[in-house]
Amino acid sequence: MIEDMLRTPAAVQDSERHTAHNYHPLPVVITSAEGAWVTDVDGNRYLDCLAGYSALNFGHRHPTLVAAAHAQLDRLTLTSRAFIHDQFADFCRELAALCGKDLVLPMNTGAEAVETGIKVARKWGYQVKGVPAGQANIVVAEGNFHGRTTTIVSFSTDSDARADFGPYTPGFRIVPYGDLAALTEAIDEHTVAVLLEPIQGEQGVVVPPEGYLPGVRRLCTERDVLFIADEIQSGLGRTGATFACEQEGVVPDMYLLGKALGGGIVPVSAVAADADVLGVLKPGQHGSTFGGNPLACAVATEVVRLLATGEFQRRSAALGERLHAGLRGLIGKGLVAVRGRGLWAGLDIDPALMSGRQACERLMERGVLAKDTHGSTIRLAPPLVITEEEIDHAVAQLTAVLAG
Numbered sequence: 001m002i003e004d005m006l007r008t009p010a011a012v013q014d015s016e017r018h019t020a021h022n023y024h025p026l027p028v029v030i031t032s033a034e035g036a037w038v039t040d041v042d043g044n045r046y047l048d049c050l051a052g053y054s055a056l057n058f059g060h061r062h063p064t065l066v067a068a069a070h071a072q073l074d075r076l077t078l079t080s081r082a083f084i085h086d087q088f089a090d091f092c093r094e095l096a097a098l099c100g101k102d103l104v105l106p107m108n109t110g111a112e113a114v115e116t117g118i119k120v121a122r123k124w125g126y127q128v129k130g131v132p133a134g135q136a137n138i139v140v141a142e143g144n145f146h147g148r149t150t151t152i153v154s155f156s157t158d159s160d161a162r163a164d165f166g167p168y169t170p171g172f173r174i175v176p177y178g179d180l181a182a183l184t185e186a187i188d189e190h191t192v193a194v195l196l197e198p199i200q201g202e203q204g205v206v207v208p209p210e211g212y213l214p215g216v217r218r219l220c221t222e223r224d225v226l227f228i229a230d231e232i233q234s235g236l237g238r239t240g241a242t243f244a245c246e247q248e249g250v251v252p253d254m255y256l257l258g259k260a261l262g263g264g265i266v267p268v269s270a271v272a273a274d275a276d277v278l279g280v281l282k283p284g285q286h287g288s289t290f291g292g293n294p295l296a297c298a299v300a301t302e303v304v305r306l307l308a309t310g311e312f313q314r315r316s317a318a319l320g321e322r323l324h325a326g327l328r329g330l331i332g333k334g335l336v337a338v339r340g341r342g343l344w345a346g347l348d349i350d351p352a353l354m355s356g357r358q359a360c361e362r363l364m365e366r367g368v369l370a371k372d373t374h375g376s377t378i379r380l381a382p383p384l385v386i387t388e389e390e391i392d393h394a395v396a397q398l399t400a401v402l403a404g
């Protein structure tokens with residue numbers, strides 16, 4: 001520990017001094033970035049294989065997005081929703097079209113989109129489905145990650161995320177992820193929604209078994225329950241499609257979006273659903289001062305336009321093949337398992353070799369930034385602008401780290 005401190009550069013120590021220790025960052029202090037690369041205060045360059053947990057799907061400072069932000073900063077930044085601004089309609093129309101839904105409700109952070117989804121589902125339950133007052137329940141999955149608010153951590157199964165933050169919000173039922181029989185069992189006449197990540201990112205990029213998501217869709221339709229897909233991390237190109245649900249041929253009743261929607265520039269999140277669902281909200285019942293602000297809309301509209309070309313989804317699918325082929329080659333050579341889809345991978349390192357944290361530290365020393373999640377699992381989620389050569393470079397550095 002003391003040795004660590006002595007080796008820790010002053011800039012790293014500075015950043016810890018007046019900060020709550022709610023993160024354990026890798027000891028790198030970044031000062032600039034472009035595309036898939038970041039530069040630290042000493043001028044060292046690193047390939048960013050985390051991409052802000054997928055908030056940077058289009059890379060750092062994508063020129064189109066930066067230009068949109070600059071132009072908007074020079075015109076109008078904030079009105080609040082008390083007034084209408086000229087960036088709002090295009091954003092909502094184009095995002096709704098991308099989602100194939102009637103309506104969009106813009107918020108800021110992912111957790112706010114999840115909270116919004118929960119509130120809308122409950123109101124829908126009481127007003128449309130006819131659930132008796134105060135009786136609504138929502139079914140969620142073990143190993144979920146939906147954010148950090150008091151209600152959301154109430155149904156987390158991660159003790160770090162949950163312990164000592166009670167009393168907890170009632171109204172949630174937790175079932176094993178990927179288990180359709182358990183889900184069927186958990187749904188009753190008071191269930192208003194099933195809230196799931198189509199791939200569990202934080203849990204280690206866990207892909208559910210074949211047929212699970214279509215099964216959830218069928219079940220929700222049969223039982224008059226809303227299927228809420230939290231695509232905050234899995235959506236917007238990450239898996240090689242606009243939505244991870246799409247790859248299973250599934251259309252949820254509600255998409256929760258965030259992270260990449262803000263283009264790595266501003267926090268932008270949204271809920272997208274049809275009018276019979278989102279239409280339950282009336283003025284005064286929900287909102288956010290910054291939700292759908294002009295700067296956010298200007299940037300996010302360009303994000304939607306980048307996605308509408310399909311280019312990033314195709315890149316993610318094609319380059320993802322290359323990434324996964326490279327990683328699969330390391331199974332038995334330091335890796336125990338590789339999961340994921342597109343440019344998204346969860347790797348289980350042989351715990352006898354090193355922890356996920358140690359692997360990430362060694363990767364950092366070799367100029368590749370990634371993040372451990374649980375124990376010996378690390379997650380790779382490079383920006384979708386990464387090239388074939390850069391993927392090969394990342395895999396080569398991982399190979400070297402695992403070879404010791």
Ligand SMILES: *Cc1c(COP(=O)(O)O)cnc(C)c1O
Pocket residue numbers: 053108109110111112114145146147148197201202230231232233234258259
């Ligand atoms: C990151 C994330 C969230 C929370 O988003 P914040 O912007 O950090 O509040 C919710 N759900 C999923 C699946 C996420 O990955």
